[in-house]
Amino acid sequence: MVINLEPVFQKQKIGIGKRKEAIARVFLVPGTGNLLINKIPGEKYLQYNTFYLNTIWAPLKILKLEKQYDIIAILNGGGLTGQTEAIQLGVTRFLCNLDNANRGILKPYGFLTRDARIKERKKYGLRKARKAPQYSKR
Incomplete structure (x- = not known):
């Protein structure tokens, strides 16, 4: 299945979503409900x-589109979860x-809230962000 995407990407309106390390550039084109x-x-x-x-389809289902x-x-x-969100x-x-x-309809469902949680940085002297080496008393 080959689809020419050039006319789609020239549009001014684009939806950009981010979650953790995932970045999604989203385009909606009139169609029959396919996901690419x-x-x-x-x-x-x-x-x-x-x-x-x-x-992915939840906002469109609420608006019946x-x-x-x-x-x-x-x-x-x-990963897949971050990319999906x-x-x-x-x-x-x-x-x-x-x-x-549409903003007033979708806002109560929490779809417009950007989840800002990201991975915590590693600290020196530790193995990960919070995991410390095993402590030995003697």
Whole structure:
């Protein structure tokens, strides 16, 4: 399945979502409800995990638009959970750019909140951020 993505990427509106180390650039194009992640079908990319798929489609399902748009996402970094939540935030931001009335509908569900938790840095004298070497009294 080869899709020409050039006209899509020239649009001004783009939804950018971040979570942990994952960054997602999301485009919504009129379609039939397909998901394309890094030029791979979304179901295959997310290993057919229904939780991940439901997380991505949740904002569109609330607005009853899931069969009207295709989601095209370009991902960098992170794992599948972080990437999934980054796509969800990107989709939500894109929907708010399309129509400002969507913001009031999606905000109570917490879709517009950027989860700012990131990995804590490693400290000197420790093995990880908080894990210390084993203590020996004698």
